[in-house]
Amino acid sequence: MNGGAARPLLDVRDLKVGLPTRRGFLPILNGVDLHVKEGEVLGVVGESGAGKSITGLAVIGLLEPPARVDGGEVWFEGERIDGLSGDALRRIRGARIGVIFQDPLTSLNPLYTIGRQLTETIRTHMDMGADAAERRAGELLDEVGIPAAASRLGAYPHEFSGGMRQRVVIALALCANPRLIIADEPTTALDVSIQAQIIGVLKRLCREHGTAVMLITHDMGVIAETADRVAVMYAGRVIEDGTVAEVVRNASHPYSHGLMGSIPTIGERVGRLPQIRGAMPRVGAVPDGCAFAPRCPEVRDLCRAERPTMMGGRTTSAACWQYSPRWPDTAGATGPEEAGPGAAADG
Amino acid sequence: MTAGPLSGGGRVMGALYRGADSDLAYSFRRNPVVVTAAIVTLLYFFGAAFADWIAPHTPFDPSTLSLGDAEKPPAWIEGGEWRYLLGTDNQGRDIFSTILYGSRLSLIVGFSAVIFSVVLGVGLGVTSGYFGGWYESTVMRAADVQLTLPSILVALMVDGVARAIFAGTDIKTDATFAIYVLIFAIGISAWPQYARVVRSATLVEKSKDYVAAARVIGIPSWRIMLRHVLPNTMGPVLVIGTIDLALAIITEATLSFLGVGIPPTQPSLGTLIRVGQEFLFSGQWWITLFPALALVLLVLAVNLLGDWLRDALNPKLR
């Protein structure tokens, strides 16, 4: 597993992020393990507060100051990047890791033309003349499906619609032919019928260029269509990791299983949606043991006492004691807590 | 209409940080300058409230004055007496005592003027933001016009007009009347900023769904404004009000210094400075210096409190 040659493109090990406050150090990520292989699309899913966006920011060194990395390692292309200086990280960020954020308006400078922003980014990261850079900018816009691309180089961001802007952002991320793109909720701000277009563009380009993608989103539909592999996050950790088909249809971890079940689909109509009771614990209030234990239908004493590590589940790996030889077959002394009026509500 | 929960990492982080650290009391304790300013302000309030008991002399009772004690320097200078800690003026009044009484007047005028402009400005701001239309335009244009005039000029004009109107009636000579005119003059010059701030806050709150929810069940407009909108616009008003208190005190002092404020029989800090400056060149510097220092200290302390409040209540400035 540690063989240098076999190391995946991006390897995140036991990443911890926290926020120093006057009430003490508030842990946000409690040891995230994930990796992205060459040319692969990894979907990182989780509900808000699970830490998926923070993971993306921490990997590329864009955490907002009071928060800081508190342990763990980030390896990219065989190089450890978590301790690098701001400058070195910035070089990696443009050239070898592309970034796409949720809101295309904040990623584009409203004062400069699209063409200028593209050519500047290209010339910063690649050894290219002005003319060549402009030609490449035109090609990039063409690739992301902007009609009459070359003539749109002189346009300003506000002249584009939301979907077109997000295409420009994808073009910006692809400027220097990065090996990896980190996309944080790239379609959330867009209309439903536009989402599909953007997903399509991202998928096609990454396949053509062999770029790997770490796709962070709360939208399981987007993940289901786009990702090869899925990492499910819960309360600041990855709790399941497997191929997309397995995680969607046959998840091993009770949380992922419940999560997939609770999503209404267009295909079937059910009387009641299966639901997970309660809500994810707030940051700073994550219980000892398994963070999902208070909501888990299968909970045993073991789960409350000790935090499970990733284990081979049925088809994926999951951080759940069920897949450990130590799992007691009979239900533990205490089953799920009685769902009183208060306990039935999330929280 | 976003298609899902907001999950930008930065926003999450900001909310977390604010939630954990925005406690007003904590930010107060952590800041020694602010603590000092608060103590100084409180001392002023205390001194003003209990001037009758604290002041060693009653400077405005002619029967207790003796011209023999006139123009005594502060106690630590040769010729000074410890009875008159900060010296006496030309009529033998104790400077320390006059400062205590003067601060009381300055604070009363300042507070009343701020309350007056808050009531006026907030009332106009909430109603104009809530109802909109020609009413809003009228109020806001009036505010714009008034903002082009320096507040001291507005106060001078109001003061002059009031005096002209009441000239010839016997209330003119009354010192309390002068105080009412001052409060009105200073208060009327400050309402536009409250109206503007509250109006824009009202526009924001009005568009929120809790107001819509109240409207759906038919809660009357005045009640929505009073119970729903108003409490949610008070943060900035508190901040401006504090900073404005310092300004009002200064304006009062300026007006009094110019001679259109409070008469020397019941002097405020400004009046004391004006009366005292006549003696500057004859060497009795203490008569004007100590009231001036008292004014500076009070205004500085209140201003510091206001600045801190603004920063502490505004998460964007952190």
Next chain:
Amino acid sequence: MAEMPLLQVENLAVHFCLPVPVAERAMGRKPKVLKAVDGVSFAIGKGVTLSVVGESGCGKSTVARLIAGLYRPTRGRVAIDGHDVTAAKDRTRAIRRRLTMIFQDPQASLNPRWRVRDIIAEPIKAFGIAGDARETGRQVDGLLEQVGLAGADGEKFPHEFSGGQRQRISIARALASKPDLILCDEPTSALDVSVQAQILNLMRDLQDELGLTYLFISHDLAVVNHMSDRIAVMYLGRFVEVADAAALFAAPQHPYTRLLLETIPDLGMTGRDREAVAGEVPSPIDPPSGCAFHPRCPYADKRCRTERPELREAHSGGVAVACHAVEEERLPPAPAGGAADG
């Protein structure tokens, strides 16, 4: 459908005038008109859920707000149980009590300075439902328990709750006046999926228990599919298709409905490639001529570009479609359950 529908809406429209700068107004430029809702008719029977689905900016939320009386309609008529409530003066207390609203953003729909108890008690007091303060308190406790919270939660402030819990408080407030009709404006789209399931289940349980009628506004077809009896698809201020939920998903008629069903990312689509659908939603300020959907429609012809189609009963019963191509039967048959058997 012999009995009178609970909610009847006829030809409802609202046009907003966009402000024009003074200088341009002086030069004689007319203010632009945004036709947010442009002639919408429907009826909802008691105990039924009608959903209005569409993309952002199509006017679906405005429909709910018009019915709630938050905007004054430019034309058209709204009737509740036969009582015309189009004009504000006709909204008597007795009528207002019968319809309430649940909003999208659980953060903004609760006054942050009020205790939950006071928030839920507001409608009870406004309509004089409880006799005294003790009775009010008892009802608030009952409502809190009905939505799965505890009576003690009433003493807290909204910010002490999670998004899902806040939406439960919103629902409790909506139930407080014992309404018949609840207008639900994207009630779960700001929530996480596992919480969304809880809220949707709660809403359905309450409907069964109390016989509520829902007008359900959403952009999420899967959620709509789960919640609705009937569905209206809205595009740029007008309904383009109205059908029973099952029929809509099994045999979508209007090209826009088909596009929506085809493009929405869905769990069942794992690993499937889809055709990219071109085009953007046009601006409602300057909508296309004729059928508003024609620039994106693969079946558009000359008639579509010039003549606006009206909502008409299509060949199969219970389905109304506004499309020339459907009327002329020049559309290929519906992709029979392309998504429905996902």
